[in-house]
Amino acid sequence: MKLFTRYIVFLYLKYFFIFFASLECFFVVVDLAKYLDRLPSSANLMVLLIFYDFLYASNFILPLALILAQIVLFLALVKNSQFTAFLALGYTKIKLFLPVFISAFLLTCVYVLLNFTSFAYAKEKIDMIVDQGFLGDFKKDLFVKYDHSYVYFGRIFPFLKSAENIKVYEFNSEGTQLERILESQKATFNNNEWILENVSIKQIKNILKLGETPLNIEEQAEYKILSGFKPKILDSIYEQENGMSILDAYEAIFLLKNQEINTQKMRGVLYSLVFFPFFAPLIMVILAYFVPNSNRYCNLVANALGMILMVLVVWGIFFGFSRLSMSGFLQPEISILGPVILLGLSSIWMFFKLSKV
Numbered sequence: 001m002k003l004f005t006r007y008i009v010f011l012y013l014k015y016f017f018i019f020f021a022s023l024e025c026f027f028v029v030v031d032l033a034k035y036l037d038r039l040p041s042s043a044n045l046m047v048l049l050i051f052y053d054f055l056y057a058s059n060f061i062l063p064l065a066l067i068l069a070q071i072v073l074f075l076a077l078v079k080n081s082q083f084t085a086f087l088a089l090g091y092t093k094i095k096l097f098l099p100v101f102i103s104a105f106l107l108t109c110v111y112v113l114l115n116f117t118s119f120a121y122a123k124e125k126i127d128m129i130v131d132q133g134f135l136g137d138f139k140k141d142l143f144v145k146y147d148h149s150y151v152y153f154g155r156i157f158p159f160l161k162s163a164e165n166i167k168v169y170e171f172n173s174e175g176t177q178l179e180r181i182l183e184s185q186k187a188t189f190n191n192n193e194w195i196l197e198n199v200s201i202k203q204i205k206n207i208l209k210l211g212e213t214p215l216n217i218e219e220q221a222e223y224k225i226l227s228g229f230k231p232k233i234l235d236s237i238y239e240q241e242n243g244m245s246i247l248d249a250y251e252a253i254f255l256l257k258n259q260e261i262n263t264q265k266m267r268g269v270l271y272s273l274v275f276f277p278f279f280a281p282l283i284m285v286i287l288a289y290f291v292p293n294s295n296r297y298c299n300l301v302a303n304a305l306g307m308i309l310m311v312l313v314v315w316g317i318f319f320g321f322s323r324l325s326m327s328g329f330l331q332p333e334i335s336i337l338g339p340v341i342l343l344g345l346s347s348i349w350m351f352f353k354l355s356k357v
Contacts, residue, residue, distance in 0.1 A: 008099045016069035027057040049129045063280035066104045094355040097288040104281040115273045120245040155315045161189040196223040209219035270331040274336035275340045285347040
């Protein structure tokens, strides 16, 4: 790596970490103030709460820190006449900005990769600590359709991969006749399937005869249901705030599609995790075009405020659209993919204009 590239990258990362750490601390303090009357008494849980709140805050802080670091870096270079000096030495604008673009793009890729892990469930763990005072989460009364069956979970423990009080109602292929009712007090998720333990199977006869019992009851040690429905998928499908990893969201889309269930919310979650973070490096390309060559004929303060205002407005629009799509109000292809593609095309156009400056 050339000395010039190392210098620009070092300055950019320095400003980035300053903004990132400052905004993270501000967000965490404000968030803790919101939970002030419900903070855990345990020191260990308090540390975990701050840690998970820090992770959750990065969803909002990271793109803003990436953009603000670029704005401050190049306006500082312009103010100190270093930017003008680099241009006088033969460096083009595109060469000056390219190390910053690449750094921001790589940091965004790292963030997207983190969303494949349990990092994506930070908000859920915060809610567990605040609401329940421990990290043993469970959900009540989940009802799932699977093929020709309807499955009821009294309680489901996503992190323990187990459930209690399960009832399965199996219908015929036309969905008009109830054929069997299965009941089990416990189920575990293993080998990509839910395994019911000590199952009571009630077979309902289609043709009733006088003097005969309409039910045939038998006991079975194990019974497998819901192939592919991971505990976190079951948990997140019915949540208002869909905290899911990219892998779980991807699998949930195919599972729901096979069951002919609307996948709009899950697509919104997936697109938000994969495409929305690239808002930052794309808009950085556009902002680079408006950086002045010299501080003599421009008002740097007004220039900086204009850039920041534009970023906040665009970020607010993108964030609002992503939330509306995740809630099922808007189609994610229109509210997330559409704006990202439009911003990407604008960035490409500005990149070619920047390379000619």
